Amino acid sequence: MKCIVYFETLLGEIREFSLSALEFSKLFCDEIYGFIVNSDKAKNYVKKLYVLETKNEFSRTIAQEIYKIVKSEDIKYIFFASTNKGKEIFSFLAGISNGLILEDVEGYENGYFIKAIYSNKVYAQYQVEFNGLKIIGVKPKSYKLAEPINSNTEIVEIKLDNANNEFEILEIKQKDNKEVDVTEADIVVSGGRGLSSAENYHKLLRELIEVLKEKTGLKVALGASQAVVDAGWIDHSHQVGQTGKTVSPLIYFAFGISGATQHIAGMRTSKYIIAVNKDEEAPIFKVADYGIVGDVNKIIPELIEKLKKVL
Amino acid sequence: MRILNIFKRVPDTYAEINLNSDFSDINKDGLSYVIDPYGEYGMETALRMKDNNSSIELNVLTIGPENSTELLRNALALGFDNSYLIKYDNYDKLSPLVLSKLYLSFIQKFGPFDIIFVPKVDIDTNFSSICGYLAGFLNMNFLTNISSAYLDGEFIIIERETDIGKEKIRMRLPVILSHDKAPYEIRLANLKGIMASKKKPIHIINIDELNVSLENHIKRGKLKLPPQRASVKFLSSVDELIKVLKEEIKI
């Protein structure tokens, strides 16, 4: 079976999630072609790599170029990392090719694809019966990363000079790229209304993040409940939950977060959940592995001081 | 200028979800249904456009059982001019391909529209492909996960969050957009709006009128709840927490 795996890049580097999609594709394909835009970084992973060189990385353009390869090579499956960018490209490709897209897939068992539904409150099995192009989006972190292969990769360059007067990026405000995104972190340190003010939220949580980073060498990110995002303490890109991001880090710290169902929807798949809340009845303790009933204003500074000494 | 907002009828987001006894579906007893949150944000963005230009015609569409008209009535009370229901009880089992074809057929019958807003994800099925499918079928400009948008002549200016940061984009109309959370609050209907909504139309469309095959190529099988998490272990001091981090989690 011939397949394409799309390697997404972010600031010039391959996103790790694409390597999970590649590993997943091996369940279905014996001949895997890579597709990447403006980079050859994926060349150690596939025998044949299509490289699109273009100034305008529009999802629409990328989808149209991949579709040409689908037709010329008779491709049956495409695999991609189920990120926002990936979903944008491939839902459009599904439209123009009359294909079928199944995104956010977490596993494959006995002929069924597994995917979370109802905001991660339920898992469902899906059976695909379709003769056309099948496009599968693999949920970040749900599958192990593919190892590089040693091969003389054939590189096929596609050069495109696509002027466009339909679509123009007026401005990009790049975020601080030292700041780890909550979806990529090993540890997420999240705070809610219990932190009482924006100053307190930033001061306590950022100091804890610095200590954790320094002591563990892991990727640590700052998370938030919707209440504090709506209060303007922090940007929406940090929000965890139903209308924020879904995370599954090794450790999720919930400080002063009550644990509303919409918040839990975004973090329940974390490996370890550690909650600190002054109210022992807070629903966050229903999903937490470890809990401390207490005041975040005392616990967090003490944790910072003690972490500095140990670990 | 004509705008179409599509929303999904979904269980209230506060609800606990349980399964029925043969695991074929969720247990719907006692669930209340609402307009999905991303549909609501898209509606708010459309209403803001109309605040600035009252000649804009706002249309709203959903699919669901007959009593979905209650939700459409809410949209009319907020300021939408026309509303449409594709009547179909088993709407939450349709694959996104079938759903997109139904919406496409609706757009071909009742369009054209200059802007179409859809939710960034249908939070019941967790599918997020409607925007791309429709853009592909209609060969239209599109953008997913937008936070806000406003009109600028024949163009629309859009802001969104991406994994790189914040983007501001100008696109030529017509466009189809999937809406993420907006940075502004959603308005509530006032008494005047509620009174006015009683005179506004709700068009009910039988699914057969749209001439779309309802054959799903993705068949949903059994459902399963996520594994129960072990019950919480309360720790009595920060020292105990440090011990857990070092000895159990081993960071």
Ligand SMILES: Cc1cc2nc3c(=O)[nH]c(=O)nc-3n(C[C@H](O)[C@H](O)[C@H](O)COP(=O)(O)OP(=O)(O)OC[C@H]3O[C@@H](n4cnc5c(N)ncnc54)[C@H](O)[C@@H]3O)c2cc1C
């Ligand atoms: C459609 C919809 C979507 C939503 N999406 C999201 C989402 O994506 N993410 C999200 O988070 N929410 C979401 N919500 C909101 C959600 O329902 C809650 O309102 C929100 O999560 C509450 O945030 P919080 O826990 O910070 O605040 P609160 O619920 O006010 O909780 C604060 C907690 O802090 C504790 N506390 C107070 N002081 C201290 C102290 N000194 N020390 C220790 N603990 C203290 C309190 O006991 C309390 O438990 C959504 C709601 C809706 C309707």
Ligand SMILES: Nc1ncnc2c1ncn2[C@@H]1O[C@H](COP(=O)(O)O)[C@@H](O)[C@H]1O
């Ligand atoms: N019948 C099923 N329906 C949905 N998901 C399933 C099913 N069986 C297994 N899974 C998936 O497999 C994972 C591990 O399941 P388990 O082996 O039961 O712990 C779950 O988190 C689901 O993602």
